[in-house]
Amino acid sequence: MKAESGANALAAILGGSRRALARAMSAVENETAAGKALLRELQPHLGRARVLGITGPPGAGKSTLVNALIGAWLARGARIGVVAVDPSSPFSGGAILGDRIRMGEHQAHERVFIRSLASRGHGGGLSRTTARVIDLLDAAGCDRIIVETVGAGQSEVEVAEIADTRVVLCPPGLGDEVQALKAGILEIADILVVNKADLPLAERTERELLGMLSLRHYDDWTPRVVRTVATSGAGVAELIELIERHAAACASQRRSHGGRVRRLIAASAADWVKRRVESLASAEFEQLCALVQRGELDYASADLRAVELALRAEKKT
């Protein structure tokens, strides 16, 4: 069977073809020319879905919680897309995509579309093209899209750009790990979930999180804490209530689709600059580094010049 190309693929996706959607995801994931062309055509059809990001340490119960959320949103009539990212092995490049194991309950439902992605060496808990796979689900008519990151413990900040609402799982009894976790997550979490609340220490973890939140100042949304037992569904209704409240609180501003596009452009521009500057090989760049090393130039000035060098190198090629 021929893969549908260009306008055909777009029409098929908008028309509800799951096969066309799945094939397009592969094209996008593999960054083929057809995939890139499709993404451009797709842009006017985006902005309807709300994207929920779920992150947290390995085994925190992310997939199990996704399963519970799918069930609850299905009951409300939503169409749901799920993107689950698992780590690629740095040695072989292979991956076991196992998140679906815990999402099994509703995966046969026709209003659910689940796609597993391997991170393929990309840091930040996602794969390079995760945002674009989300776009495809959006265009295909999903109301809700859930993204589960690699369970990495920290540095999944990238989900902050992709998601409209960010949920961070913080299971009880992590000990020292919880400290490391907290450092990064308090920056990005809209909702903190103490999952596995059936285990000892859940209340203590909740109190600790609330304590840390009370020390900070937030402008438009103060992160909330909720306890859940993903395996039984306890607390999931409260979590959904918080997700809706967050959506309402942020509807007018940054966390809308327009905001998502802004954030994503900023993030990919930053990524572009980083890669180009890192690969600068000119004598001028070496001079710049030397100046900073000798203390003759501050970083802020060097940054700007490095960006200029990168831009100039780009124009030459």
Added chain:
Amino acid sequence: MTTQPPKVLVTKIGLDGHDRGSRVVASFLRDAGMEVVYTPPWQDIAAVVKLALEEDVDVIGISSLATDHLIVPKLMRSLYAAGLQDIAVIVGGIVPDADEALLLEAGVAKVFHPGSALEEIAAEIVRLTRARRELNV
């Protein structure tokens, strides 16, 4: 276009709940550089078809210990009905010769018997993936 790793669904259909074998295969394929979607045992046919479609896998590997392979022809018909005839299906397990003929006739690409080297399975998956992608370009 760079060559992307094969994407494989490793699963079990039917009643047999032993999944040690399929776990070993899944880890081996991961270590051979493949992206492996792994499911628990007892998948029904509709679930396997939906999963293969959504994940756009190149190859489905069915592990069968008891007589589960006898359901595979039904799986093949469901895959075809869903327009997924480009996805190759391989079966691993204790499959008598007569049944093997039946499976191949139903469209199964290859049957691996106990004692097959994992390298051999991986090589076949690579071959089938290449064939599918040339077809699909």
